[in-house]
Amino acid sequence: MVRKENLFIENNEIKLEAEYYESSSKKDIAIIICHPHPQFLGV
Amino acid sequence: MNNNVVSAVFDLFVNNNISCLRFNFRAVGRSTGSHSSGRGELSDVKACVDFLINKKKIDQIFICGYSYGAAIGCSMVEYSPKIIGYAAISFPWDFMGKKYKKLSNSKKPKLFVQGDRDNVANYGRFMDHYASYNVPKEYRIVKGADHFWWGLESLAAEEVYRFYESLMNT
Numbered sequence: 001m002v003r004k005e006n007l008f009i010e011n012n013e014i015k016l017e018a019e020y021y022e023s024s025s026k027k028d029i030a031i032i033i034c035h036p037h038p039q040f041l042g043v
Numbered sequence: 044m045n046n047n048v049v050s051a052v053f054d055l056f057v058n059n060n061i062s063c064l065r066f067n068f069r070a071v072g073r074s075t076g077s078h079s080s081g082r083g084e085l086s087d088v089k090a091c092v093d094f095l096i097n098k099k100k101i102d103q104i105f106i107c108g109y110s111y112g113a114a115i116g117c118s119m120v121e122y123s124p125k126i127i128g129y130a131a132i133s134f135p136w137d138f139m140g141k142k143y144k145k146l147s148n149s150k151k152p153k154l155f156v157q158g159d160r161d162n163v164a165n166y167g168r169f170m171d172h173y174a175s176y177n178v179p180k181e182y183r184i185v186k187g188a189d190h191f192w193w194g195l196e197s198l199a200a201e202e203v204y205r206f207y208e209s210l211m212n213t
Contacts, residue, residue: 004057009066011090014076014083018066018091019044021057022099029103029127030062030095031207034088034112035049038071 044072048109048132051196055204062101066091068115081115081143088119096125103127105210107203110164110190114139117153118146128152128210130203133164133190136172144175152179154206156199158188181206 003022008015023030044053044065056063068084069076076083088106095101106129108116113131120129128151136144147153153176157169166184173182183202188195 008073009090009094011069011076011087014069014087015074016066016069016087016090017044017071017073018064018094019053020099021053021063023060023062025060026062028101029105029211030064030099030101031052031056031105031107032088032091032095032116033044033049033052033063033065034106034108034116035044035046035065035067035071036110036112038068 046109048192048196048199049112051192051200052107052109052132052203055197055200056207059204061207062099064091064095068112081139084115085119088116089122092119092123092126096123101125105129105207107132109133109199110135111139114143114147118143120147120149120151120153126151128154130154130156130206132156132199132203133158133161133192134172135164137165137168138163144172148176150177150179152206152210153181154203155180155182156185156202157182158185158190158192158195160187160189163190 067074109132
């Protein structure tokens with residue numbers, strides 16, 4: 001089943017806002033994308 | 044995580060049916076916590092890697108980062124053997140200091156995407172920085188692109204996707 005979900009990832013006491021898309025076919029590999037500095041560029 | 048470059052990369056991988064995670068570092072958007080000058084943000088990337096491995100049962104992870112996200116994300120390349128390599132868009136070496144160059148200097152495959160009008164991740168010093176990295180490595184120069192990539196973000200995303208595909212085909 002193809003799906004995109006909004007979720008929070010826990011890092012100790014911190015919760016990280018995230019969006020995850022799960023492939024319908026290639027379930028064994030994933031990409032992580034890291035954004036620019038929020039005080040320098042829009043995120 | 045809704046930055047134009049991040050969104051271009053995310054959308055391209057999603058449109059090609061590749062599992063993809065984008066997230067906000069601590070203190071950004073609806074993420075909790077406070078900024079911690081990189082140290083905490085490095086652990087945020089670890090948390091994302093752990094999430095994919097433990098919760099989503101992912102066996103291979105490819106990291107892509109843009110600007111500050113390139114310095115932080117690509118510096119976690121050795122955190123797990125399941126990380127197969129990375130793509131760094133507009134890596135701001137001169138802003139971030141030597142620590143992040145050292146941490147990101149892996150022997151895993153890596154791609155650097157750079158605009159020739161970038162004066163933040165300074166194009167004039169790009170080849171000096173690139174030369175200091177271990178192989179395997181590749182780079183792409185995108186003509187007309189500055190640090191913000193407005194109107195050209197799809198070109199950066201396409202370079203990242205092509206590199207990812209080349210890794211999958213080897």
